[in-house]
């Protein structure tokens with residue numbers, strides 16, 4: 001009780017300070033979105049990342065946001081020597097809740113923060129290199145440089161730290177954007193940060209992404225990750241963007257889909273796409289690809305923040321490409337030589353402009369619940385050079401060898417400037433479609 005009171009109090013303090021109002025006496029604060037973290041986009045890798053502080057003294061961690069990963073992990077070297085760190089011992093309740101897989105000792109290094117004996121071990125996964133190692137789990141205090149976390153210290157947050165070279169593994173950060181120290185995992189697990197914070201502060205078990213389409217580093221290009229629910233205030237408008245949300249159920253895939261395979265249901269976020277339209281016409285392909293096959297967990301549709309462009313099973317991809325090219329032709333859009341990995345590119349001088357980006361055929365995902373997620377030019381087209389725009393969906397192949405073969409994986413470019421609320425209590429996804437329609441975006445949230 002005391003903690004949550006203090007916590008709310010510090011939130012009201014922040015808002016008062018940030019609006020430059022002198023603080024005379026504390027007002028009774030109203031619970032707001034509990035936590036907001038900034039999201040930046042790396043211009044080279046197109047990865048999205050956030051920044052937190054960890055430990056005492058604090059180290060600053062830039063972490064790539066991955067909704068598929070199960071927990072927060074980071075590489076911790078000598079600079080992480082924290083007096084508030086508590087290793088989680090193997091065999092404990094917290095170790096079980098964290099799905100600890102093994103018991104780790106600190107070998108070939110002196111004991112230090114993140115390298116202790118008899119410690120609960122998990123398997124942090126690098127989604128770019130597609131490999132994992134063993135990592136200790138421990139608890140430590142987190143705070144943030146920017147965002148509302150800045151004045152709120154959250155003690156005893158569980159994460160995993162990988163001591164470089166502990167297992168002779170070098171370069172575990174391979175593939176992560178320059179300067180990034182690990183991954184902020186947001187999958188549906190007990191120890192993902194949203195669930196830990198929601199449990200601790202009795203917040204809604206929800207997190208909401210607003211991924212930026214720009215990558216300015218001057219503070220203008222930041223999107224946000226809200227943890228704990230709305231309202232979601234967009235800078236250009238005085239209104240709460242949750243009113244733009246429509247909802248579709250989050251589907252449970254009863255089969256593990258990685259990164260670590262076990263006998264448990266997938267912790268990833270699946271939705272049900274029922275059909276796909278291009279300029280309002282349903283396209284044809286073998287529709288059984290859109291269902292998750294009960295026995296194997298193959299098929300269906302999930303979301304990813306670490307692949308830059310939506311991947312489609314070859315049959316879906318070909319159908320979409322053909323339909324899009326035909327509709328583009330009707331609009332007198334000139335096709336030019338394609339640029340890998342894309343299959344259809346166009347002369348942008350033959351494409352009009354609109355508030356939602358290049359004026360191209362619309363692509364709709366018709367979803368369970370009778371709602372449609374529309375992708376306009378800003379989300380469907382990728383600029384690859386002067387005067388060249390390509391359809392930003394890629395061929396995901398047609399191999400069906402295991403449960404990692406999801407037919408549609410919706411990637412970052414298609415998620416940008418969309419507000420996406422992952423509601424883990426009601427198990428539904430709220431999506432806004434392009435905020436540009438409402439003259440808003442995810443690229444200049446205030447408050448950082």
Ligand SMILES: *[C@@H]1O[C@H](CO)[C@@H](O)[C@H](O)[C@H]1NC(C)=O
Pocket residue numbers: 078081083112
């Ligand atoms: C870690 O910090 C403690 C003081 O908090 C200090 O005594 C110790 O030497 C430090 N260890 C390393 C490896 O820097």
Ligand SMILES: *[C@@H]1O[C@H](CO)[C@@H](O)[C@H](O)[C@H]1NC(C)=O
Pocket residue numbers: 105106107111117
């Ligand atoms: C930690 O474990 C290693 C390997 O099992 C062992 O060599 C070392 O003595 C242990 N250290 C302590 C302080 O128990």
Ligand SMILES: *[C@@H]1O[C@H](CO)[C@@H](O)[C@H](O)[C@H]1NC(C)=O
Pocket residue numbers: 286287288289
């Ligand atoms: C559609 O795909 C499913 C699963 O891949 C397959 O079993 C079925 O035979 C296909 N149907 C047709 C008409 O190709």
